[in-house]
Each structure stands twice: as structure tokens, then as C-alpha cells.
Amino acid sequence: MAEQQGVERQGSAGTPDVAYTVDAERRLPLPDAASADMVWECAGEHIDYTATAGYIDVRTDTGALMGKMFSLAYVAKRPQDAAVRPVTFCYNGGPGSASVPINVGGIGPRRVVTDGLDHLPATPRVEDNPATLLRQSDLVFLDALGTGYSVIAEDTHAQDMWSVDGDADTFARAIAAWLTDNGRWGDPVYLFGESYGTVRNAVLMRVLAERFIPVTGVIMLSSVFDWVQKMPGSDLGFMGLFPTYAATARHFGKAGEGTDEASWFDEAMDFSERVYGPALLRGDRLTPEEKTSLAAEMSQRIGLSAEIIERNNLRIDLDTFRRTLLADEGLVTGRFDTRFTTHAPCTSLGGTTPIMSDASSDAVEPAWNAAFRRHLQEIGFAGAPIYPLSNFPKIGITWDRSHAAPDSGMRAAAPNVAYDIAAALKHNPTMRMLVIGGRYDAATPYWNVVRDLSCLFLPEELKRRVELKLYSCGHMAYVDEPTLEVLGRDLAAFVR
Incomplete structure (x- = not known):
């Protein structure tokens, strides 16, 4: 991993911020990509698939390297004459969180077995995930630049990417690169974002539409759209x-x-x-x-x-x-x-x-980290010793949340990216969206999500493209085993 140093510069709004540049002499060589053939088995059903851990080059329009985004892809094997198969790009939020939770905790082919509301032991049990979305779609888990194993290119200002708009831009470029590298143009594309990943989704689905990259469906888990609700004292x-x-x-x-x-x-x-x-x-x-x-x-x-x-x-x-x-x-x-x-x-x-301090994180995240690192060992990917599930103290604190809603002509310090959703649906009225929330989620409360979407005043034909689900769970719906079963069925129906 790279050692970084802070450099003060002027932000987009004219206020000082911190840009991080990479010291090339201290950068360790990045490991080569690694793949392994694996089998998922559950209730008499099985899927042969290939797990690949590696990097996606994120480049500017002129080919300059912006960074290398770590990805862990699961691609099911199928006959050569098989019909197209969906691919879902998945990520957590933060900002600054890696994609481990929704992978080994949620919808990946393997998951850590949870224990109700109890703290998991140091050596948790891992099983083939009965609710994995791999049954319906190939899965590509992505870590935002600066999180997990993803790295930012030398002489590149991290702050340009640690922003609402910069982040969506890098993910759009990474998705296009993955589709190209893997020959998957024309296959149905889905986006799966959790928490701040839903902010990313909202902007990304619009950006992809504007760049003529079709998206079939978007899954929003534990959403936040209007950042005003996060401001101190907000009614x-x-x-x-x-x-x-x-x-x-x-x-x-x-x-x-x-x-x-x-x-x-x-x-x-x-x-x-x-x-x-x-x-x-x-x-x-x-x-x-x-x-x-x-x-x-x-x-x-x-x-x-x-x-x-x-x-x-x-x-x-x-x-x-x-x-x-x-x-x-x-x-x-x-x-x-x-x-x-x-x-x-x-x-x-x-x-x-x-x-x-959050007991709901303490109970599961160390177990997820251990299971994920063991999983990479099985694949043969030699990652660095440290893989931070969350890099919020460095990334989230300095994140530029300013954003200009489509057609507004003004950047807002507390953005409302619900308007990006409306713009994306109007660009691509065949796209569908599934919005999932939990009754016990105090990080991204469900009432705000319902309110934000209702204030878009979408025409009826577009409103029918948006489906809302409410579960008896918290922010990370998959921690709750009964909810995981329902989540698996709903995701399968949505992608099918």
C-alpha cells in the first residue's frame, strides 16, 4: 500500500482542503490478479463459478491513470451458447468503507453465519450463502479509490475523487473498463449500493445514462438521498x-x-x-x-x-x-x-x-474481516497486511459533499441526490429501482427515504419503476437471518 502525505490546496468552493499525493518511492508493488474455480452448493443446487481478485485501471478520457480500483468478481460458468447473464456491481458507502460487508456479510456466494443479536466469536462459521445473488447475476464487488486495497495514482489529488461527483465519475469509469476487459457489453447491468453507496448509486445511474451506458436496475439498501436530514438540528x-x-x-x-x-x-x-x-x-x-x-x-x-x-x-x-x-x-x-x-x-x-461506538458494528465486522482475508488466501491473492474495512477518519471527514442537482445551476453543500434519480429515470424509463430499508436503522431512517422520493413528483409511469421494501432489520439487512431469507427472494425476483 502507499504511504500518503497531506498537501493543502484550494477546494472547488474556494476553501482550503487537504489533497493527498502518493510517494512513489515508498509504494509497495501491487500484487497480480488471482483467480480460483469454486463451487456454491445449497439445498441440492450448485453453481460452478470463478472468483477473481485484482485491479481495474481507472483512467481519464485521455488515458491518464487516476487509480487502481480493487475488485472481487464472481462469474458463474455457463455454456458458450447460453443467453446473456446479468452482472451486478456492488459496493458499500461510508464514505470510506470497503465492500466487505455486502460480500461476506450479505449477497456474496459465501457469508459469515450470524447469531441473532449476539457478538460473533473470533472464529466464525462460514457457509455457502443461501441468499446469494450469484444465483441470478454475476457479481463484482468494488472498493472506492482510497478504501480497502484500492489505490490512487501518483501525482493525483485524492480530494478530486473524494467527493460526490468525483466518486461517481471514478465508478462510472471502472464499470466501463470492467465491461470492456471482460467482454460483457450488452449484458444487463445492475447497481447495488448500501448506505452512502446509495448516494453513489443516485449520481452514478444518472452519469451512466448520460454516457450512454445502459443500466437495467438499481438496488438501494439503507438509503440517504437528501443530506439536509444529516445536518445538526434538522427537523x-x-x-x-x-x-x-x-x-x-x-x-x-x-x-x-x-x-x-x-x-x-x-x-x-x-x-x-x-x-x-x-x-x-x-x-x-x-x-x-x-x-x-x-x-x-x-x-x-x-x-x-x-x-x-x-x-x-x-x-x-x-x-x-x-x-x-x-x-x-x-x-x-x-x-x-x-x-x-x-x-x-x-x-x-x-x-x-x-x-x-456501535455494538451492531462491533458484533460482526471483525468476523467479516477475518473471513474475507481467509477467502482471499483461498483465491491466491496476496494482499497487504492491512485492509481497512472503513477509512472514514481520513476519507469521510474530508469528503466534499457539495453537488449541483440536475438543472439546478447551483452547488449545494448538503446535496439532494434524489433529483439525480429522477433525471436518470427520465433518461432511461426502462430502468427499475428497488429501495430497501429497515425499521431499526437509525443511520439512514426509512421515513426520510419515503419522503424524499415522494417529493420528486414523478409521473405515474416512472413511479411504477420504483419499488419500496421495508424489513424488520437494521442498516445491514443481511445480519438478520430471517431478513436475509426475505432479502434473497426479493433480490432474485427483482433481477429475474
Whole structure:
């Protein structure tokens, strides 16, 4: 891997940022690509496939090297006269996350067997994945430049790629290169993105359409489209989190006794936009009586005391909810999946916030990393000792989120890439999109996704191209074994 050094320069908006250039003398040679023939077997069905780990050259229009994107491809063997076979390009988000979770955790041919809401052991069990999308499509897992094993070319400013638009551009170039290198032009192309990968998907599906690269379908797992909801103090953020709070409170027996999961969540969705949202818009124009009454009603739904809710002016941020709901038990809930818990921080050391700790990540990601590295050994790919699943401290913190929505003529610091989805669907009205969310996902709440898509005012024929699915899971839907089974069926139906 390359050693990098920071160089200050001016960003696109005229503000100083940090560009990373590569010290060529310290770069270790990149390993050669490696392939292995493997077999997937499950319930009497089997697939012979080839797993290939290697690099895709990402180049400018003039052929200059921008970087080498690490890819792990699974291609099923088929007769020479077989019909075309879909290929799905898959990635996680971050920004700064490698694609390991959706591979060995989710839809790849092998997966780590999870254990409900329990922390996985150091030596997890790995099995042929009964829900793998390889049954319907070849799979290419991609790591964004600067993440995982992907590297940025010498004398290239990383910050040019660590942005909403630069990132989508590099993925469009990598996809075109892979299709060319593997002779797959004309096969159905699908995109699968999770978390920030859905931001990438939204821009990428438009960019590919503009570059005359047809996309058959796009899968959005745990989506975020309008970044305003992520800004501190955003009323849209509080509204989106409210149904997730309600679902979590019911899960832990703090609210909703005697209700079923789906109806309780649906009622909270309705309450958020018909009662809670209008109240937030009124701010301190609510009368004391109205504020007290609403705090009491919220308390019954999300399990926090009315006093805490009222003291916070009806606005409960995620950090407050996570450390308050189970405070009497000394526990903090997860963020990616609020059903997971961990022990509260040690207050004697000044630890009062769990924001950088997430039990739902701690429970599975070390096991995924170990399984992935063993998988590369089996393929014969000699990767570097360190493969960071997340490079967020370097990449995500400096990420340029500014973006000009199509036809807007203005760059927004908090982009709404839902408009890119609308533009892409109008470019290619035969494309379909599957949007999947979880009730216990506090990182990308489902209410916001529904709201963002509804505000596009798509014509009816395009609305029919968009399908929404809601599961009883968190951010990483595949961690939950019952959900994985449903996810596998829905993905199979969508690609078929």
C-alpha cells in the first residue's frame, strides 16, 4: 500500500482542503490478479463459478491513470451458447468503507453465519450463502479509490475523487473498463449500493445514462438521498428518527405493549408527518400546554420520559436516545441496528457519549474481516497486511459533499441526490429501482427515504419503476437471518 502525505490546496468552493499525493518511492508493488474455480452448493443446487481478485485501471478520457480500483468478481460458468447473464456491481458507502460487508456479510456466494443479536466469536462459521445473488447475476464487488486495497495514482489529488461527483465519475469509469476487459457489453447491468453507496448509486445511474451506458436496475439498501436530514438540528432528521425510536422502544418493552411490529412502526410514521412535524415547524410558538401534551404523547411512543422530551424542546437527537432508553440497565443501543446493545461508557473517565461506538458494528465486522482475508488466501491473492474495512477518519471527514442537482445551476453543500434519480429515470424509463430499508436503522431512517422520493413528483409511469421494501432489520439487512431469507427472494425476483 502507499504511504500518503497531506498537501493543502484550494477546494472547488474556494476553501482550503487537504489533497493527498502518493510517494512513489515508498509504494509497495501491487500484487497480480488471482483467480480460483469454486463451487456454491445449497439445498441440492450448485453453481460452478470463478472468483477473481485484482485491479481495474481507472483512467481519464485521455488515458491518464487516476487509480487502481480493487475488485472481487464472481462469474458463474455457463455454456458458450447460453443467453446473456446479468452482472451486478456492488459496493458499500461510508464514505470510506470497503465492500466487505455486502460480500461476506450479505449477497456474496459465501457469508459469515450470524447469531441473532449476539457478538460473533473470533472464529466464525462460514457457509455457502443461501441468499446469494450469484444465483441470478454475476457479481463484482468494488472498493472506492482510497478504501480497502484500492489505490490512487501518483501525482493525483485524492480530494478530486473524494467527493460526490468525483466518486461517481471514478465508478462510472471502472464499470466501463470492467465491461470492456471482460467482454460483457450488452449484458444487463445492475447497481447495488448500501448506505452512502446509495448516494453513489443516485449520481452514478444518472452519469451512466448520460454516457450512454445502459443500466437495467438499481438496488438501494439503507438509503440517504437528501443530506439536509444529516445536518445538526434538522427537523427532517428528527422526524425521520421518530419511527425508528418507536420501533426500538417497542423492541425493548418500553412502549407499544400488545402491538405488532409493523402496525406500531406504521403508526409512528403517520404520527411523525401528521402531528410531530407540524409541531416542530411551529418552534416556540407552541403554547406550554401544547408542548407538554405532545411530549407526553411522544413519551408513550418512544419510551423516554416526557420530562426529557420537553426539556429538549421535543427534539431528541440520536445520541440522547441511544444512551437514555436503557440507561437504567447500564446499556447503550446500537446505531446501525438499534436492537444491539453494549455497556454504557465509563463516566468516571469523562465518557458520556456513545456516538463513536456501535455494538451492531462491533458484533460482526471483525468476523467479516477475518473471513474475507481467509477467502482471499483461498483465491491466491496476496494482499497487504492491512485492509481497512472503513477509512472514514481520513476519507469521510474530508469528503466534499457539495453537488449541483440536475438543472439546478447551483452547488449545494448538503446535496439532494434524489433529483439525480429522477433525471436518470427520465433518461432511461426502462430502468427499475428497488429501495430497501429497515425499521431499526437509525443511520439512514426509512421515513426520510419515503419522503424524499415522494417529493420528486414523478409521473405515474416512472413511479411504477420504483419499488419500496421495508424489513424488520437494521442498516445491514443481511445480519438478520430471517431478513436475509426475505432479502434473497426479493433480490432474485427483482433481477429475474
